[in-house]
Amino acid sequence: MDTSIYQEDLDKWFSDWLPGKDGERLSFKPEDLPEEFREKKFHFDEVTFDANSGIPRIKLEKDLYKILNVFDLAAHRSTGEAPRDLLRIRDTSLWEEESDNKLCPDFLVHKDSVSRPFELDDARKKTVTPKSHRKFVGRTAYSWSLLPGEAKIKDDGFGLGDELNLPDTDTGRQTRGQFAEYISEILARQHRQFTFAFYIYKNWARFFIVDRVASVTTPAFDYVKDPYTFLKFFYRLAQADASAQGYDPTVTLASSTSISILKDHMSTDHGAIQPFIDDAMNDAFAHESTSIWPLYEVQVRDEESTNTSSFLIGKPRTPAASMFGRATKGYIAFDLVKHDFVWLKDAWRLDSPHYHPEWEVYTKLKNADVHNTATMRCGGDVYGLQLQRTLSQGSISHSRLKSRIHSRIVINEIGLPLETYDTSSDLIFIVLCAFDAHKEAWEKAGILHRDISNGNVLIFFRDGELWDLCKYASELQERKASHKNRSGTWQFICAVRLQYPKKYYELADDIESFVHLVNWCALRYHQHNRLASDSGFATFIHRMFLDCTTSSDGLLYGCDEKWDAMIRGDPGFKLTSDEKFQKIINELMTICSSHYRTLPLEEFKKFRPVDAKKSQEPTSSGATTTDSSAVKKRRAMHLINLSSYASVKAASVPKASTVHQSPAARTLDSHALIGHALLSAVEDEDWDCKRIPGVDYFEQMLDVNLTLGRRWVAGTTQSSTTSSQKRNRPPRVSRSMKQKRSRRSSTGGTSVNASTSELAALPEEEEEAEEPEVDEDADTRNVVSLQPSENAEAGDSNLEDEDEAEITAKLHNVTD
Numbered sequence: 001m002d003t004s005i006y007q008e009d010l011d012k013w014f015s016d017w018l019p020g021k022d023g024e025r026l027s028f029k030p031e032d033l034p035e036e037f038r039e040k041k042f043h044f045d046e047v048t049f050d051a052n053s054g055i056p057r058i059k060l061e062k063d064l065y066k067i068l069n070v071f072d073l074a075a076h077r078s079t080g081e082a083p084r085d086l087l088r089i090r091d092t093s094l095w096e097e098e099s100d101n102k103l104c105p106d107f108l109v110h111k112d113s114v115s116r117p118f119e120l121d122d123a124r125k126k127t128v129t130p131k132s133h134r135k136f137v138g139r140t141a142y143s144w145s146l147l148p149g150e151a152k153i154k155d156d157g158f159g160l161g162d163e164l165n166l167p168d169t170d171t172g173r174q175t176r177g178q179f180a181e182y183i184s185e186i187l188a189r190q191h192r193q194f195t196f197a198f199y200i201y202k203n204w205a206r207f208f209i210v211d212r213v214a215s216v217t218t219p220a221f222d223y224v225k226d227p228y229t230f231l232k233f234f235y236r237l238a239q240a241d242a243s244a245q246g247y248d249p250t251v252t253l254a255s256s257t258s259i260s261i262l263k264d265h266m267s268t269d270h271g272a273i274q275p276f277i278d279d280a281m282n283d284a285f286a287h288e289s290t291s292i293w294p295l296y297e298v299q300v301r302d303e304e305s306t307n308t309s310s311f312l313i314g315k316p317r318t319p320a321a322s323m324f325g326r327a328t329k330g331y332i333a334f335d336l337v338k339h340d341f342v343w344l345k346d347a348w349r350l351d352s353p354h355y356h357p358e359w360e361v362y363t364k365l366k367n368a369d370v371h372n373t374a375t376m377r378c379g380g381d382v383y384g385l386q387l388q389r390t391l392s393q394g395s396i397s398h399s400r401l402k403s404r405i406h407s408r409i410v411i412n413e414i415g416l417p418l419e420t421y422d423t424s425s426d427l428i429f430i431v432l433c434a435f436d437a438h439k440e441a442w443e444k445a446g447i448l449h450r451d452i453s454n455g456n457v458l459i460f461f462r463d464g465e466l467w468d469l470c471k472y473a474s475e476l477q478e479r480k481a482s483h484k485n486r487s488g489t490w491q492f493i494c495a496v497r498l499q500y501p502k503k504y505y506e507l508a509d510d511i512e513s514f515v516h517l518v519n520w521c522a523l524r525y526h527q528h529n530r531l532a533s534d535s536g537f538a539t540f541i542h543r544m545f546l547d548c549t550t551s552s553d554g555l556l557y558g559c560d561e562k563w564d565a566m567i568r569g570d571p572g573f574k575l576t577s578d579e580k581f582q583k584i585i586n587e588l589m590t591i592c593s594s595h596y597r598t599l600p601l602e603e604f605k606k607f608r609p610v611d612a613k614k615s616q617e618p619t620s621s622g623a624t625t626t627d628s629s630a631v632k633k634r635r636a637m638h639l640i641n642l643s644s645y646a647s648v649k650a651a652s653v654p655k656a657s658t659v660h661q662s663p664a665a666r667t668l669d670s671h672a673l674i675g676h677a678l679l680s681a682v683e684d685e686d687w688d689c690k691r692i693p694g695v696d697y698f699e700q701m702l703d704v705n706l707t708l709g710r711r712w713v714a715g716t717t718q719s720s721t722t723s724s725q726k727r728n729r730p731p732r733v734s735r736s737m738k739q740k741r742s743r744r745s746s747t748g749g750t751s752v753n754a755s756t757s758e759l760a761a762l763p764e765e766e767e768e769a770e771e772p773e774v775d776e777d778a779d780t781r782n783v784v785s786l787q788p789s790e791n792a793e794a795g796d797s798n799l800e801d802e803d804e805a806e807i808t809a810k811l812h813n814v815t816d
Contacts, residue, residue: 004324005215006396007164010229013218016395017196017209018236018244086112087146087238090138095120097140097292104140105182107149107198109234117141117290143189143292146237146245148182150175151200158199158206160220180323183210187327188319191251191296191346193388193406196237207233209246212327212348212404214392248406249384254295254312259284262295262312262334270341273332273414277341280332281314297336300344300408303359303380310336311344311410318455326350326404332414335377342377343411348404351389357381358409361447368445372437379409415458419525419696424581425687427521430459432678435514439671442507450505452513453489454520491545492516495562496599500607501555508595508668515588515674516562519571520545522585524698525691528573541698544572551609569593578689584681591673597664 008016093106110118118138128134157175159165166172179199186195187210194211204220223230243249254262262281270277284295293315301308311333318330326347333344349355359379366375382388388406421427434457441447449456488497494512497503522528523541530537543561550556565572569590575582667673681687 004213005164005166005217006392007219008216008395010218010221012395013207013209013216014232014236016391017216018233018240020232020236020239085238087234088112088115088118089136089149089234090118091133091136092118092138092140095124095137095139097142101140101142101185101292103181103185105148106151108138108140108142108145109147109149109237110141110145114144114289117144141290141292142182142185143294145186147196147198148179148186149198149200150179150182153202156201158201158217158220160201160204162219164217183208183215184323187323188329189293191248191298192246193243193248194246194391196246198233205230209392210323211390211392212324213390213401214324214396216392216395243385248382248388250299250382250388251296254284254297258297258312258336259295261336261339265334265339265341272416273341276317276414277332279315280317281334284314298333298344298346298408300378300410301380301383302378303357304363305378307378309378309410311342312336313344333410335410341414343374343414345409345411347407348390349407351403351405357407364445364447365441368440370437370440370444372433373441374415375412377410377412380407382406382408413460415460418454418457418459418521420459421521422690424522424526424578424689424691425682425684428518428581428584428678429682430457431514431518432675432682435671435675435678438510438514439675442671448505448507448510450510451488452510452517453492454517455489457517488513490548491520495559495566496596496604498557498559499563499612500604501557501609502607503604507670508666511668511671511674512566512592512595515592516545518585518588522571522575522581523573524696526575526581527577527692528575530573531697537697540572549612551611553610555609557609557612565589566592566596580681580684580687581689584677587677588674591667591677594665595668598666 014020087109088111089107089109091106092104092108094104096102096104108118118141120137120139125134125137128137152175155171155175156167157172157179159167166176179197183195183197186192194209197208197210199206199208200223201220203222203224205223206220207218209216221229237245263285266277266281280293281295283293284291295312295314298311298313299308300311313331313333316329316331318328320327320329326349328345328347331344331346333342334340335342345358349357357380359376362373362376362379365373382405390404393401393403418427418430421430434452438449438452441449492513494509494516496512497505497509523530530540540561544559544565545562547558547560548556549558561572566589569586569592571585571589575585
């Protein structure tokens, strides 16, 4: 079974990750132990769980917290050399952050210099017994923590013994999921190369190191019999410099001077993006040294010029939703030299000769004069003292693990999320702009995007786009799938690739994704017949967009409803208040159906997962149509290459009512037919159906919990959603979202309370631009197409080349 947790010999683990000094040997004699230990109130050798031993038995998890008393010895007492910054450990099991995050790890370790965010008021401290424990209690503060820890006296999640043997039980998976939540939070909140963690089960302990490729753990060791190993970990951690502790040396807390410059420019009105700027920066202004999202100064090195630029960033608009994989974070950033706001993307790209860095692709797009794409200010790999590359794959002998390289890119434009469109005709116009940019990129530069999604199409008052999963046309000629798991955002991947995951990638796959994007928005933001039943609607969304199974040969496949819809040319739903929108949806589906009827299903059987069901046969069409007249409407049509679609004759577009009477055709092998259909729709000046403001039908489904994906910690396929996905959601323009969740959100099962429909994983790309002359009477909202999920709203889960990132999808309740 695929998993992303590996076990390493104890001595090798310390040698790889916390080597310490040559010849170092600490001595922890009884006389060195704290007074409470010497008085036999709590000895390591009295940690026992045998009721017949005659020694006091630990009955409650909180009793294990007494081991905190040895922490001073480990972190503060050295062999003659003071630590760089003393470490402190906190019992945070009962005190959550002052936010909507209610997840509380048992322990958080932090540097003594950043104690303030953890401090409790005296009234709360007085409730803690015994008094000797009060100095250890504190509030959860992920943004300021060095590492998390968890203690259990039952429901072990990792097993014992020299070989890794993860308990394949519900409680075991729940424990691993809970532990993963805490690690994910630290990686999501902070700027890290990796993080450490520790786990205690009864008298056994493990240490972990987690980066964006895998988690490496020590074997479980008996800290009662071997307290030296337990204490050595914290001692060496305290002696290590920041980089060895996992921090990114190219990111530092913002100086007071830089913050003052930012505040001066915050007072300027920045128009439609102002709410997003405020959301990104204001938490740091309001809470200063206790902020949940502190302000950081980040260095971005330009690959071409090798110059380094500095930017201020705060709360991400698109936080990383998974521990592993690209872990893309998107920020509104402030340029400390040019004094303007830009978009900064931070990600861990695949270290592969087949992967094209974004700055390389941007150069090709610019040289080919591709319109509706964003303009890059700077970008390159992150170096610091050396190139930042993941390390876990190097300590594990496993051919599947591929290293990742840390990279950053800065885009001049900041786009509004696609979900902020006003009318259905606006949506189609925006999609058409993105579609036209996609067409130019393919025809002029030979570049295929491979990740069409709601997060990668943005609304600009200028132009733009983003491309970090792209392929070049020359590479597609090989007609083979180059990776085991596929690129893209799961709910927008074409149906044929979800049924035949070994199939080579082609242009038609990207073109079809635009159709799924339109359908997704129609179902989420517009009234339709599927809303008659919450459970029926949830099931439909799951089968159409979210369903995912892992085959025995490790391939992801699913979404049978999407396959059926493509074969039939029937979207499976009917809008109840917008007939013209329904008409274009039906027309797009009919074009797709004609293409699907040409697929060589017998040949495609070799592309199926080994244990998947047999290929589905075409079914009868159930498509519905409505008629409406078409008249001209003035829009910002200067954005579209009209001549490229004008040559398409109406007679060549398949009609929904005759799809099975007309001959099958490869209708998705070029942009022509889909582009013509979109263009014809936006030319209808009578079509201006507005959305109901603030309505999101996915969020209104109560008690719906549809999940899919693989959990790294489970060692098996399992449904789950991480708290990062549930909490660290991008800001909304029209409303503030408050989420329902339990204090202890268990990620190991399928019953986690959460909020907003999210197919979680790795947010995505951005864009590049050229400013045209604008008709003052036209709709002047331009589009940035194919950008990283600036707002990973309802599920920007991207499957990447050899990506072990989880795919998680949830539909659940939100209280506005």
